Amino acid sequence: MNEYKALWAxxxxxxxxxxxxxxxxxxxxLHYSPARYWLKNxxxxxxxxxxxxxxxxxxxxxxTRAKILDNHRLREEEALMSVAPCGTAAHLGDVSExxxxxxxxxxx
Numbered sequence: 001m002n003e004y005k006a007l008w009a010x011x012x013x014x015x016x017x018x019x020x021x022x023x024x025x026x027x028x029x030l031h032y033s034p035a036r037y038w039l040k041n042x043x044x045x046x047x048x049x050x051x052x053x054x055x056x057x058x059x060x061x062x063x064t065r066a067k068i069l070d071n072h073r074l075r076e077e078e079a080l081m082s083v084a085p086c087g088t089a090a091h092l093g094d095v096s097e098x099x100x101x102x103x104x105x106x107x108x
Contacts, residue, residue, distance in 0.1 A: 008056045012064075015039060015050075019072045039065060 018035035021028045038050050045051045054061040 005057045008053045011048075012050075012053055012057070012059075016068055016072075019068070020075065039068060 015035045015038055018031035019039075021032040041050060050065065051061045054064050
């Protein structure tokens with residue numbers, strides 16, 4: 001992946017990480033809400049939008065969005081079932097494995 005694509009892939013990875021903030025933390029409003037809005041905004045196709053970023057790194061925006069939201073929902077459900085406190089490794093899972101797999105499967 002060239003440096004340009006690596007930069008925009010990092011933006012997407014950060015948004016995915018921001019979706020993991022627990023609602024009871026102060027970081028929730030700062031990170032989670034904007035990341036979710038950015039991800040779910042279907043109208044904005046301009047520079048830096050979710051759709052634009054996906055296209056810049058050769059990922060299908062619809063498939064990528066669906067996969068991210070499905071994985072996020074599953075992590076929320078697992079966290080509710082877990083006895084591990086929010087923010088621990090057990091709560092977040094291995095993000096380093098999840099993100100590359102997610103991005104690889106979402107290629108157009």
